[in-house]
Amino acid sequence: MPDLTLVLWYAVSETKSDFFMKNYIPTIGLEIHAELKTQTKMFCDSRNDPDEERPNVNICPICMGHPGTLPTINKEAVKHVLKVGIAVGGQLADFTEFDRKNYFYPDIPKGYQISQYKYPLVSGGRLAGVALTRVHLEEDTGKNMHTGDASLIDFNRAGVPLMELVTEPVIHSAEEAVRFAKELQLLLRYLGVAEANMDKGEMRVEANISVSADAQKFGTKVEVKNLNSFRAVERAIVYELERQQTLLEKGEVVVQETRGWNETKEATVSQRQKEDSHDYRYFPDPDLPKLHLSKIPECARAELEKEIGELPQARRERYVKDFNLPPEDVELFVTQPEWGDYFEKLIADFGGDTKKIKLSSNYLSSDLLGLVKKEPTHWQTHPIAHDAFASLITMLAEGKIGSRAAKDILALLFSSGGHPQTIAEEKGLLQKTDEGELQNIAQKIITDNPKVVADYRAGKQAALQFLIGQAMKATRGAAKPELLTKIFKDLLQVS
Numbered sequence: 001m002p003d004l005t006l007v008l009w010y011a012v013s014e015t016k017s018d019f020f021m022k023n024y025i026p027t028i029g030l031e032i033h034a035e036l037k038t039q040t041k042m043f044c045d046s047r048n049d050p051d052e053e054r055p056n057v058n059i060c061p062i063c064m065g066h067p068g069t070l071p072t073i074n075k076e077a078v079k080h081v082l083k084v085g086i087a088v089g090g091q092l093a094d095f096t097e098f099d100r101k102n103y104f105y106p107d108i109p110k111g112y113q114i115s116q117y118k119y120p121l122v123s124g125g126r127l128a129g130v131a132l133t134r135v136h137l138e139e140d141t142g143k144n145m146h147t148g149d150a151s152l153i154d155f156n157r158a159g160v161p162l163m164e165l166v167t168e169p170v171i172h173s174a175e176e177a178v179r180f181a182k183e184l185q186l187l188l189r190y191l192g193v194a195e196a197n198m199d200k201g202e203m204r205v206e207a208n209i210s211v212s213a214d215a216q217k218f219g220t221k222v223e224v225k226n227l228n229s230f231r232a233v234e235r236a237i238v239y240e241l242e243r244q245q246t247l248l249e250k251g252e253v254v255v256q257e258t259r260g261w262n263e264t265k266e267a268t269v270s271q272r273q274k275e276d277s278h279d280y281r282y283f284p285d286p287d288l289p290k291l292h293l294s295k296i297p298e299c300a301r302a303e304l305e306k307e308i309g310e311l312p313q314a315r316r317e318r319y320v321k322d323f324n325l326p327p328e329d330v331e332l333f334v335t336q337p338e339w340g341d342y343f344e345k346l347i348a349d350f351g352g353d354t355k356k357i358k359l360s361s362n363y364l365s366s367d368l369l370g371l372v373k374k375e376p377t378h379w380q381t382h383p384i385a386h387d388a389f390a391s392l393i394t395m396l397a398e399g400k401i402g403s404r405a406a407k408d409i410l411a412l413l414f415s416s417g418g419h420p421q422t423i424a425e426e427k428g429l430l431q432k433t434d435e436g437e438l439q440n441i442a443q444k445i446i447t448d449n450p451k452v453v454a455d456y457r458a459g460k461q462a463a464l465q466f467l468i469g470q471a472m473k474a475t476r477g478a479a480k481p482e483l484l485t486k487i488f489k490d491l492l493q494v495s
């Protein structure tokens with residue numbers, strides 16, 4: 001089966017980089033962290049509240065690393081990561097444990113971060129065509145803030161459950177990397193395990209980037225940290241690929257290091273030469289029990305699957321299979337599920353009528369979306385009732401109104417509600433199919449425009465279009481153009 005995902009993504013890819021490697025093969029592997037949505041922190045019962053603005057209120061002796069305290073494992077967080085594992089088709093661990101990753105930094109009060117090293121919760125899997133290495137669970141650090149001559153630390157975030165997902169080095173462009181990160185964000189939201197807002201730091205991307213002239217061999221990689229927007233992911237990768245290629249072209253070498261993304265300079269800057277994993281002296285945390293997941297009933301695959309709803313890719317495929325929607329509409333409905341839900345409610349009573357379904361999708365994604373974009377808050381408080389919109393579609397499908405009238409009625413429904421049938425009657429927008437009445441209108445236009453009529457008789461086809469246009473105007477778009485054409489032709493033939 002062709003990879004439908006990729007077909008759709010390519011069709012709607014938003015990001016475009018103007019940079020293409022000439023003689024070098026770019027390779028990218030991503031490490032993505034996401035703060036998990038849980039009641040409490042990873043190893044204690046302090047609240048996990050990303051919206052808390054007062055510093056150091058959600059803390060306790062455990063997440064502050066006081067000596068003699070004992071951590072306990074947050075089951076909800078473990079379940080969240082296992083659900084991600086199921087969603088990406090990864091292998092769920094049977095045996096798993098937590099390790100200490102030792103390093104010093106002011107925002108890490110214990111002097112180590114609890115993470116997973118040898119036995120991640122999830123191994124392998126695939127998302128957006130990208131092979132995954134692993135998904136594991138760890139804890140977030142506090143936040144350093146530098147103000148003038150003082151440095152402050154907020155520990156509210158210290159100990160918040162953090163999922164880390166690592167991809168294989170199989171990504172080959174900035175666009176592909178962005179596409180992957182967006183799809184992961186969407187998946188986490190569908191699963192309800194994370195909000196993953198990049199601007200809030202709830203999802204953070206690190207990109208490992210290398211270039212090589214030899215398809216059989218990887219080049220030296222550089223890790224770029226602190227990518228806090230999709231744009232930054234895109235720009236940083238493009239920048240780094242160019243920088244590395246330029247170095248190699250000059251006969252220089254790429255140094256393996258960690259670099260940061262400087263948003264204002266739009267450049268990556270060297271931060272430190274990379275440490276090896278042995279520098280962290282990982283070892284299993286002796287304070288935490290090792291987990292045999294098969295012995296924990298809530299962690300059984302069948303139990304977790306019950307809690308997983310329809311996922312983005314399944315929804316895409318359903319929209320294509322059931323409704324044959326165009327890729328742009330599919331992406332709108334899948335990436336903004338509230339639109340997808342609205343669409344589905346709208347078509348619920350159409351009994352699979354393909355014409356009405358197509359019209360619905362089309363009017364939602366073009367006309368309504370346009371109106372909502374102009375006044376988003378109005379839509380939030382006054383959405384158009386599904387049944388009103390559905391009647392509009394039905395009137396349109398049955399030829400009771402034309403597309404011009406449908407657009408006008410939609411705008412009125414949007415701004416002031418009401419019912420399409422009533423609006424159409426009041427505004428005289430119902431299609432006029434009464435031939436006698438249209439003949440009268442056409443005859444008057446013929447009488448009023450002798451010169452145009454003469455032009456038509458002299459063979460000018462455009463003259464007929466003008467006359468039809470006048471009639472449309474006179475009926476305010478409510479006449480059927482095909483019927484008008486016929487009437488004019490008949491009338492002009494006679495005299």
Ligand code: ADP
Binds near residue numbers: 030166167209218221
């Ligand atoms: P490290 O030991 O330096 O952390 P890993 O092997 O754990 O390196 O890989 C970390 C990330 O770097 C992964 O996402 C992986 O796909 C990516 N990666 C590894 N080698 C390369 C490379 N040569 N070019 C680009 N990315 C790479």
Ligand code: MG
């Ligand atoms: Mg690593």
